[in-house]
Amino acid sequence: DAMVIQNPRYQVTQFGKPVTLSCSQTLNHNVMYWYQQKSSQAPKLLFHYYDKDFNNEADTPDNFQSRRPNTSFCFLDIRSPGLGDAAMYLCATSRDLEGALFFGSGTQLSVL
Amino acid sequence: AQSVTQLGSHVSVSEGALVLLRCNYSSSVPPYLFWYVQYPNQGLQLLLKYTSAATLVKGINGFEAEFKKSETSFHLTKPSAHMSDAAEYFCAVRSISNFGNEKLTFGTGTRLTIIP
Numbered sequence: 698d699a700m701v702i703q704n705p706r707y708q709v710t711q712f713g714k715p716v717t718l719s720c721s722q723t724l725n726h727n728v729m730y731w732y733q734q735k736s737s738q739a740p741k742l743l744f745h746y747y748d749k750d751f752n753n754e755a756d757t758p759d760n761f762q763s764r765r766p767n768t769s770f771c772f773l774d775i776r777s778p779g780l781g782d783a784a785m786y787l788c789a790t791s792r793d794l795e796g797a798l799f800f801g802s803g804t805q806l807s808v809l
Numbered sequence: 810a811q812s813v814t815q816l817g818s819h820v821s822v823s824e825g826a827l828v829l830l831r832c833n834y835s836s837s838v839p840p841y842l843f844w845y846v847q848y849p850n851q852g853l854q855l856l857l858k859y860t861s862a863a864t865l866v867k868g869i870n871g872f873e874a875e876f877k878k879s880e881t882s883f884h885l886t887k888p889s890a891h892m893s894d895a896a897e898y899f900c901a902v903r904s905i906s907n908f909g910n911e912k913l914t915f916g917t918g919t920r921l922t923i924i925p
Contacts, residue, residue, distance in 0.1 A: 703852075739899060739915035740853065754912075787852050795860075795903070797843060798913060800852035 700724070703788050703801035710778050711809050718773040718804045720788030728794060729771040731763060732787040734803070740787055746771060747794065775806075783808045811836040811904040815916035823924045828872075828887040830919050832900035835881065842883040843901040843913070844874055853899060859883060870894070895923045 701722045710716040720729065728747050732740035744753045746765045760782070762774040775782055785805050789798040816831040834840055841860050845853040857868025864876040870893075874885045883900060900916040 701852075737918075739917050742912050745912075789853075795841065797855050797858050798853075800845075800854065802852045803850075805850065 701788055701790055701799055701801035703804050707805050709807045713777045716775050716778055718786050720771045720801055721769050722790045724790055726790035726792050728791045730789040731773050734785040734787055778808045780808050811902050811914050813900050813902045813914055813916035815900050815919050817919055819920045821922040821924055822890045825889050828890045830885040830898050832883045833881050834902045836904045838904050841903045844885050845899045847897040890923050892923050895921055
């Protein structure tokens with residue numbers, strides 16, 4: 698089945714230690730998104746790629762970076778995680794900017 | 810500008826009873842509207858979407874929603890609640906205009922509890 702896959706499901710890192718979360722898709726969608734969702738809150742868009750074009754949200758901290766080496770893969774890099782970065786990170790895709798989003802199961806990040 | 814308001818952060822209904830989750834939107838242009846469901850420790854799953862076709866939209870798992878422009882609402886309903894419907898539900902809006910597409914904006918969510 699076509700899907701959005703996120704690895705790992707749970708990630709534990711130390712304060713200040715760089716961490717990378719990964720996302721892959723078999724939908725061949727043009728757009729890939731990264732959302733941050735804290736407990737009992739709505740998902741918050743960090744950035745998205747339309748093909749190779751990167752679009753950063755104005756309020757996304759510089760600590761968060763992303764890479765999309767090809768259509769299928771997208772990575773979220775947190776350069777120096779703080780305690781406030783502990784959250785669920787959701788990857789999503791859409792065929793274009795008008796389409797519905799398809800989400801992965803998320804990566805729950807803990808920062809010790 | 811666009812926004813979504815979900816009335817009621819927590820809703821409890823008895824098994825077999827009607828489910829009604831409220832969503833009101835604000836958009837300066839005709840919107841696309843979505844309902845997503847999130848089960849514990851899972852990603853979001855699309856329930857249904859409105860994209861300016863029929864105003865009554867049927868989704869998965871027996872859910873449906875009606876777009877009412879006069880009320881700027883897109884409430885989610887299900888005639889008979891099932892225990893498996895217990896989850897968090899998010900309404901979302903995306904405005905499409907000649908000036909570009911706005912990002913998908915989520916409401917703050919409604920946690921649905923089903924009482925046996």
